[in-house]
Amino acid sequence: MSFKWLKRYMPRSLYGRAALIIILPVVVVQLVASFVFMRNHLRDITTQMTLTTTREIAVVLDLVDEADSAAEVLERADLLMAALLVGFDPVSEAAVPTSDDIGMFDYSAHVVREVVRDSLPQTLAVEMPDNRVVRIYVSTRHGPVEINFNRRRVTAAAPHQLILTMLFFGLLMTAIAFLYMRNQLRPITRLANAAEAFGRGRIVPYSPTGAIEVRAAGGAFLDMRARIERQIEQRTMLLSGVSHDLRTPLTRMKLGLALLDEEDAAPLLRDVDEMQRLVDAFLDFTKGASEGEPEKVDIKAMVTQVVEDAKRAGKDVSLVETEGEGRVMINALAMRRAVENLLGNATQYGTKAEVSVVLTEKSMRIRVEDDGPGIPEAKRVDAVKPFSRLDPSRNQNRGGGVGLGLAIVNDVARAHGGVLRLGKSDRLGGLRADIVIGR
Template sequence: MILVVPLVLLQVISAFIFYEAHWDKVSKYLARGLAGDVGALVDMIRNDPSEDGLTRTFLISRQRFNMAASLRKGEILANNENIVEGSIPDPFLLSALDERVGLPYHILAPADKKTLTIEIQLSDGVLSVTALRKRLFSSTTYVFVLWMVGSSMLLFGVAIIFMRNQVRPIRRLAQAADAFGKRQNVERFKPEGAREVRQAATAFLKMKARIERQIEQRTHMLAGVSHDLRTPLTRMKLQLAMMGEEDDIKDLRDDIQEMEHMLEGYLDFVRGDGEEEPEDTNISQILTSIVQGIKRKDIPIDYENVEDVHLQVRPNAFKRCVTNLVENAARYGTHIWLSLEQRNEAIEVTVDDDGPGIPEDMREEVFKPFFRLDKSRNIQTGGVGLGLSIVRDVVRAHGGDIQLTTSPQGGLRARLRFPV
């Protein structure tokens, strides 16, 4: 649009100016010239109507004016009014004849001929003048249109080439930003293009480096925290194991187990799967393995799938994402329905249950880290409030999204949508 709209406007304005100014003036001059030649012949015949005078007049008309003229003596035009038969190339010819000749005339202009005939009513007969049509036509029209269109197309082609060269780095920057958002490798991206585009690309690379550095620092810190906490927890478990089976000891063991469970949840949420590379994965096989694991726990589950559905994902992250949803459905419901559908531009994984569901006004809140519907924080009635946060994080890292709705089975429906 940036290129086409100015060119079209330029064409329209140029054509308007040309036809309104140049074309009108040239057409008037040509029509007046032809009408003036016809008027000159009329004056010459009036001045010397003899046979010798007519012969000289017709010779001058043929040699000087490039027109064939003849006089039909004693004839009268069929109609004393001005008549035009056919189509004349220039409407200015009529007014020019009225101005330069001032006598009744007929114009015979058949469309299949290159000439036109003007018949003038004189006192002693009818003067017939045959002239070429091109006397009323200027070839500069075609030349002007050809130059205007040709130069515009040439400029348009050159502009397209330069514009494509400038747009290509912007597209690569957009692809790199999208790939980085999906935690894909963008090491081959480098700044190129115009100065402004290179500045944007350089800013993106600096931002990417800062984010990766922060993630790495966070991961290392949590790894150290995990190591530091596991060591005293292990010692506490060994000491409690040597103290017998008293009720207080059992409560302490449960507290330590809860701490370990919470610690694993925190680490899984913060660490993520950033080091895992995406690969072409058979989604059907992953879902089948999840279903088999659920069935081994004697949990009823129905599975509808499409065979050999492949998607570019991180296998472990994808499996953990779906497993979290299935385990949540198993925790709160008595029956699970899992389905896999492949549509035109996306792959959908749907998990339904017959549990109590989630209130509609809370369906966005449950994705917040550490948020639990059960305010008691009882580890037996749920996790630490990170399961759905991890699910959304994994899904959006793959360019998809998750939607929570009411299941037709009466519980909660979680639908994962991944673009192909």
């Protein structure tokens, strides 16, 4: 037997689950215990009270049976009636009900009837139409008699008081437990928030609090975060250090070459330019997603601007579709660099590029398509790795890059908790690159 289907009905948050685990058993135990207790307790009390009353009635009935005439019956009964607070009226045979009148769910009434019929064998009928009165019809030597008395004499006054008390204290304790539990769960939520923020490239202040297990997880997270930060920092310092140090001698070489005569210098100048381009690409990569701060950005306006810039540089680029409105929390500088890189690739490997932006409640997608050769599915993973250039024959005469463009885009997408997705363009037949991030 599998309980998988149950999963769908389970609360999804830890809070809800903990509440369920604590409250469900308590409620069930309380219900069962009070039901069993009430039943037995009520039965005992009702039986006792009914027996006391029927014993008194039996005494009266004995006297009635001893009487010689009906008139004497009334006389004798009148005296006792007042003393016992019991109503006593002789009735005609026709006035005796043919069956008992007892509420179906009136538990104590059933007990009363049982005891009355047991201890007063001459009983003809028992009526308990409401909560106020009990009527018993009995046969005597002088004809049937109706005996009535207050129901309070045979049943407990307020059996529901126990349930109300239990309910009240149950709710009170539940409320206290809820408050306490919320305090216990808060450290977990804080850890989750800190981890999520770090996943998106933001570092929020966090110090481990709460139960030792949560503290341990928090401490481990802090260690991990520190290590990753250190590594990123080292990578950045290494690459930017090398790049910076290369820049100065490159500039000096350029100056030196300017002094040579043009024919000899031209190929060397091209090489130096090329090297300068590579160094710039390294620097770009090291800055990657780490430069700049997250802010609320109007994506549409930003993409429009990037497209306009590319157009001004003489590229065949157009913004074909935008959907949805609103600002998104992103690192504008990094995102701009990512889109520029995608556009750069599109116009480098194809001849025209089309850009579209889709904003929904939950996510944002920037898509760049081109009419170039695209990237075959098997090579898409490689293309995204740093320093990867796909087989050079494809890139002939296109001024091959360093292989860092897509790596930068991927970095930026991930730093925003999103992804870079590569595919084949339906519109233009070339590469389709999507940056998708959650809002």
